[in-house]
Amino acid sequence: MSTRIQGQMIVAREIHFDEHELQHSIISVVNKHKMTTFPSVAIFDVLLKFSWEGDDHQEAELTVVNPDDEIVYSHPVSISNKRSKDAPPGMELSLNTRFVTLKKGVYVYQLLYTDTQDEPVFTYPVLVE
Secondary structure, eight states: OOSOOEEEEEEEEEEEEETTTTEEEEEEEOSEEOOSSSSEEEEEEEEEEEEOSSSOOEEEEEEEEOTTSOEEEEEEEEEOOOSOTTSOSEEEEEEEEEEEEOSSEEEEEEEEETTTOSSOSEEEEEEEO
């Protein structure tokens, strides 16, 4: 692999993918969320956007870590070029996430490369109140 894949992440209440236009629509970006009771289940959509140079492929894992630094959600992500040859290499992916919240605090979405699992590629904190 010649370069590391770069990325961005957005957490939202809803993300829709239009198969005809080949584009995502984001409704209500989430930075904080109020729960009425604990424990409860948090349900959010996540948009992952990747870009790189060359023909790289990378395996990664999307996780959510609770305020006690425990993983409460995990999903494998296979990153490979999904664009036409005349477009810059990259891909977008949206996922629905569900995880249990036991208490208030910051829950952190993070994407980690499967081969290293050390520094996240990117993170996105959500404050649960």
